[in-house]
Amino acid sequence: xxxxxxxxxxxxxxxxxxxxxxxxxxxxxxxxxxxxxxxxxxxxxxxxxxxxxxxxxxxxxxxxxxxxxxxxxxxxxxxxxxxxxxxxxxxxxxxxxxxxxxxxxxxxxxxxxxxxxxxxxxxxxxxxxxxxxxxxxxxxxxxxxxxxxxxxxxxxxxxxxxxxxxxxxxxxxxxxxxxxxxxxxxxxxxxxxxxxxxxxxxxxxxxxxxxxxxxxxxxxxxxxxxxxxxxxxxxxxxxxxxxxxxxxxxxxxxxxxxxxxxxxxxxxxxxxxxxxxxxxxxxxxxxxxxxxxxxxxxxxxxxxxxxxxxxxxxxxxxxxxxxxxxxxxxxxxxxxxxxxxxxxxxxxxxxxxxxxxxxxxxxxxxxxxxxxxxxxxxxxxxxxxxxxxxxxxxxxxxxxxxxxxxxxxxxxxxxxxxxxxxxxxxxxxxxxxxxxxxxxxxxxxxxxxxxxxxxxxxxx
Amino acid sequence: xxxxxxxxxxxxxxxxxxxxxxxxxxxxxxxxxxxxxxxxxxxxxxxxxxxxxxxxxxxxxxxxxxxxxxxxxxxxxxxxxxxxxxxxxxxxxxxxxxxxxxxxxxxxxxxxxxxxxxxxxxxxxxxxxxxxxxxxxxxxxxxxxxxxxxxxxxxxxxxxxxxxxxxxxxxxxxxxxxxxxxxxxxxxxxxxxxxxxxxxxxxxxxxxxxxxxxxxxxxxxxxxxxxx
Numbered sequence: 008x009x010x011x012x013x014x015x016x017x018x019x020x021x022x023x024x025x026x027x028x029x030x031x032x033x034x035x036x037x038x039x040x041x042x043x044x045x046x047x048x049x050x051x052x053x054x055x056x057x058x059x060x061x062x063x064x065x066x067x068x069x070x071x072x073x074x075x076x077x078x079x080x081x082x083x084x085x086x087x088x089x090x091x092x093x094x095x096x097x098x099x100x101x102x103x104x105x106x107x108x109x110x111x112x113x114x115x116x117x118x119x120x121x122x123x124x125x126x127x128x129x130x131x132x133x134x135x136x137x138x139x140x141x142x143x144x145x146x147x148x149x150x151x152x153x154x155x156x157x158x159x160x161x162x163x164x165x166x167x168x169x170x171x172x173x174x175x176x177x178x179x180x181x182x183x184x185x186x187x188x189x190x191x192x193x194x195x196x197x198x199x200x201x202x203x204x205x206x207x208x209x210x211x212x213x214x215x216x217x218x219x220x221x222x223x224x225x226x227x228x229x230x231x232x233x234x235x236x237x238x239x240x241x242x243x244x245x246x247x248x249x250x251x252x253x254x255x256x257x258x259x260x261x262x263x264x265x266x267x268x269x270x271x272x273x274x275x276x277x278x279x280x281x282x283x284x285x286x287x288x289x290x291x292x293x294x295x296x297x298x299x300x301x302x303x304x305x306x307x308x309x310x311x312x313x314x315x316x317x318x319x320x321x322x323x324x325x326x327x328x329x330x331x332x333x334x335x336x337x338x339x340x341x342x343x344x345x346x347x348x349x350x351x352x353x354x355x356x357x358x359x360x361x362x363x364x365x366x367x368x369x370x371x372x373x374x375x376x377x378x379x380x381x382x383x384x385x386x387x388x389x390x391x392x393x394x395x396x397x398x399x400x401x402x403x404x405x406x407x408x409x410x411x412x413x414x415x416x417x418x419x420x421x422x423x424x425x426x427x428x429x430x431x432x433x434x435x436x437x438x439x440x441x442x443x444x445x446x447x448x449x450x451x452x453x454x455x456x457x458x459x460x461x462x463x464x465x466x467x
Numbered sequence: 468x469x470x471x472x473x474x475x476x477x478x479x480x481x482x483x484x485x486x487x488x489x490x491x492x493x494x495x496x497x498x499x500x501x502x503x504x505x506x507x508x509x510x511x512x513x514x515x516x517x518x519x520x521x522x523x524x525x526x527x528x529x530x531x532x533x534x535x536x537x538x539x540x541x542x543x544x545x546x547x548x549x550x551x552x553x554x555x556x557x558x559x560x561x562x563x564x565x566x567x568x569x570x571x572x573x574x575x576x577x578x579x580x581x582x583x584x585x586x587x588x589x590x591x592x593x594x595x596x597x598x599x600x601x602x603x604x605x606x607x608x609x610x611x612x613x614x615x616x617x618x619x620x621x622x623x624x625x626x627x628x629x630x631x632x633x634x635x636x637x638x639x640x641x642x643x644x645x646x647x648x649x650x651x652x653x654x655x656x657x658x659x660x661x662x663x664x665x666x667x668x669x670x671x672x673x674x675x676x677x678x679x680x681x682x683x684x685x686x687x688x689x690x691x692x693x694x695x
Contacts, residue, residue, distance in 0.1 A: 336660055
């Protein structure tokens with residue numbers, strides 16, 4: 008059961024592939040060496056036989072038959088030291104001396120099988136290589152040597168070669184299996200962790216071996232990913248809990264109000280009043296839903312497709328202008344310092360809402376008469392939009408939290424609102440890759456939104 | 468006025484049908500895009516109200532088909548509150564206005580009236596007149612009874628919007644969209660403040676109030692003669 012899986016692992020397949028390549032290259036190299044060595048040995052043997060035959064021809068040419076016979080006899084005596092076989096024949100095929108078969112009166116090379124002479128394996132004939140030469144019109148010389156040894160060397164070489172090849176491939180495949188088993192064990196560990204997480208053990212993490220190899224690094228990345236998912240899940244859980252909590256309260260009030268009207272209202276006027284108030288409450292609940300969905304949509308990033316060059320200076324100036332009458336009415340000095348022709352790539356509608364939410368926030372959470380300042384400045388690196396008030400401010404510990412969904416400071420709980428206005432500011436900033444800083448305005452609260460400057464500056 | 472409502476949600480449809488019938492409008496109702504398209508091609512309507520999410524053929528495709536067939540009847544889209552991109556898509560498809568669900572009936576009625584009475588773009592005049600109030604769009608000057616009234620740019624824009632829709636109810640949301648380009652509801656009452664400023668500038672030293680507040684609905688700019 009385990010083996011087929013093992014055979015399917017990547018490392019085993021790699022090992023098998025290497026074994027195959029290794030086998031093929033060994034065969035190629037081996038064949039090359041074999042062919043060349045065989046050719047060299049053959050050449051050497053032929054040179055030995057041929058030069059000896061030519062030497063004997065020299066003896067015959069200079070000293071005639073007697074010298075030739077002497078030379079042959081001399082060589083026969085030394086045969087034990089690796090000597091050759093010599094035979095002389097008449098042109099008619101009559102044997103004068105030697106035991107080699109008749110040359111059939113043709114010069115050149117022949118392979119001849121002769122009777123065994125004792126040094127060959129049982130049942131095999133002696134194998135001879137013979138060179139024949141014509142000494143005079145009536146005299147032929149044949150020189151031959153037993154090359155059975157050479158042939159047997161061939162066979163041994165081939166046998167060793169095949170055994171070596173089989174051994175190498177076996178080792179490669181075996182090594183592949185061992186390595187794959189180790190690999191599989193680690194993959195199994197990762198799979199088991201994944202299964203455990205699927206089953207619900209969210210806190211489970213892959214055990215690392217600390218070696219820093221690719222699997223270990225993969226495990227580290229997966230663990231980091233799981234941590235991140237865990238954080239996101241927690242955030243999501245918090246949000247849904249917050250949504251439920253935040254909507255329960257107004258829905259509860261709504262219900263109380265309706266029940267109260269049902270039980271105590273005495274006139275149509277009182278009923279109408281109860282219904283109006285119920286509609287207003289429902290509207291505020293719907294508004295909260297709308298804000299949640301809007302934030303979700305902004306955070307999904309789909310609005311990025313509609314980004315175009317927008318003139319931030321004009322937008323901010325126009326919004327300040329729209330807010331001044333109301334600020335004046337509330338005796339709030341609203342002052343603005345806006346650098347001209349500052350533009351960014353963005354979504355006009357969302358940027359308007361960002362500025363409006365910051366202005367709304369400053370107007371709603373500070374007592375009447377509190378000064379509000381709006382600042383838009385451009386530096387070589389950033390574009391900074393600041394909305395600041397001189398109100399009571401927010402304690403440092405709470406400053407970052409006011410951007411969270413549904414977060415409302417103790418001091419602002421009595422003010423109506425969904426607690427989502429600044430979350431939307433944060434979402435819009437995120438979409439525009441702007442960073443948002445919540446700062447102390449000494450006294451009061453200052454929001455600073457820093458946009459990155461994009462390349463084509465100046466175009467409105 | 469004859470309206471066509473294309474809406475699949477029975478409760479929402481009943482709510483709109485009842486409201487319009489009380490006001491004496493003739494109203495046809497289609498439950499899906501295909502029927503809506505058929506009705507819209509078959510007879511003439513003053514306004515078509517289309518829900519964007521419909522079973523089968525959706526509202527967007529229905530209006531596209533209608534426009535390509537040469538029907539120019541004004542279309543008001545009803546969209547869900549989540550869709551911030553819906554408005555642009557709806558207007559691109561040939562819609563004339565949009566309203567986010569759920570809506571107050573007074574809002575729907577005001578928008579339907581505004582669409583029905585919208586003057587053709589070619590007949591744009593350079594001078595608007597309501598009673599003794601006069602606005603010269605080229606010179607950007609407003610006079611009442613011959614006396615020049617000094618207005619801030621935003622106030623001028625607001626008054627222009629109201630004068631173009633004289634005798635109609637204009638809701639707060641319509642003003643936010645048309646004058647401020649806000650497609651959401653700000654927490655600060657900038658509309659009320661601007662209206663009250665404009666009103667005091669226009670009415671200064673005069674008896675007749677031209678800008679009327681319609682309780683629960685919005686505002687209406689009306690000449691005194693037609694008011695009585």
